[in-house]
Amino acid sequence: MSERHDLAVTVAGLEQEFRARDGVVRALDGIDLTIEPGELVTLAGPSGCGKTTLLRILAGFVEPTRGTVEVGGRPVRGPGRERGVVFQQPTLYPWLDVRDNVALGPKVRGVAKAERYRTAERYLELVGLADVAGLRPYELSGGMQQRAQIARVLTNDPEIVLMDEPFGALDALTRERLQEELLTIWRETGKTILFITHGVDEAVFLGSRVLVMSPRPGRIVLDEPARFSTDGHQVPPADLRALPEFTALTTKVREAISHP
């Protein structure tokens, strides 16, 4: 396992335009952003503001119209193993069962079957899917598919995890449990995480840094450090949310979203 947790993500002068049927859609407008190794950056913003677009550019799925994207000082030229992606729509493979889906990353790297199943098992348990490991993805609910997708990315152990509203389809209880688990994993592994959400509370609760994007064309209109996830493990979440600083940041983020 490569222990490289030194990959900063640097974005400069990023602009993205899409050719639509009735002219050009400007999705991103002048994004400058550096994500330091080990940060857990949450990104909020109104629907359609370009959050997914930014994530897809970082993932290497889309080439930006203008601007540069570098990871660890190297320009991004396509998808890469060091950048794991949790998609907004789960993309599991129906010809594989859940276990083989989750173990797919180690498989393409040539890890032996027993070992990759052991790793997969651990993350399947973490997301609460150990008992459905033998089912096919289309036999799972939407939320279960999303959890399987998260397990697949974590099993592959990327240094950078790009997550697009990963907990959007989950019930409140499961969401809170997975938020806790994500924080535990983040603290233990020091992974760099970009976490897109439309939940203001979630953004403030999880982030070591909270970003807000303006409506289309997306720009970053708020960039605040947060410390509830870093200090939080001594304080129960409910107490954390009751802190005046928590409420203050929540208000600030909400205002940035509604009046950019």
Added chain:
Amino acid sequence: MIRPPAPSRWLPPVVTLVVVLAAWSAVSASGIVQPAYLAPSPLEVWDAFLRANTNHAVGGGVDRVVRGEEGYYLWEHLVVSLQRIGGGLALAIVVAVPLGLAMGTVGWFERVVGPYVDFLRSLPPLAYLGFLVAWFGIGDTSKVALLFLAAFPPIALATLNGVRGIREDRLNAVRSLGASRRQTITTVVLPATLPDILSGLRVAVGFAWTTVVAAELVNGLPGIGGLAYLSGTQNKLALSVACIIVIGLTAIVLDLIIRTLEKKLVPWRGKA
């Protein structure tokens, strides 16, 4: 749980069958059609079918027993025809699937090869049968080559179509896991295209079957199409009708086999 199918499902086709057989028997018994050998009754067809599958006396006072028809039982004629399309289809799959994948994944390759595959598909195979006979002789080789050429365009084009229809994020997801180009093709492109490959195969089998029967007009014995043609020209219409029925039923069974294969290999069809 498997329940016997409800009568509402099997009753209508059975009724139709009985009506058709009754009407057919009535027509051939009435003597409307003259000369009578042009309208063999269902029973005569059945007899011809049995005779063609057994050893029987030549008749006409000659004390000699022959094997089936033209030296082969009817089922042997059928098997020979099936072997021909089996060979042609196997070759077609081996060539067409990689070709379709290559066309779908390498842009310039599709532009270079695509028009010729389209052209080949638009040709009625019998148009080039004479050419193949000149090349490969009158025997089985030219027939297998014919079936190969007939079967591979639908499979290649269905494969291409399948590759084009893959959702982009299916490819992105596996690349983000670290898959190389080759691994992306083997772990995602190929299985994702499997439903389309099987659809193409289904079209190809139907097409190959009509083609083999037609191609057996030329030196087609043994062969079920050859027997159907020859018996007609020799005024053995009962045997010819028996062959036609066997040819039709075989087509239905072949299609059923592929549909079963689809269900086995692609249980996710329509679900994901």
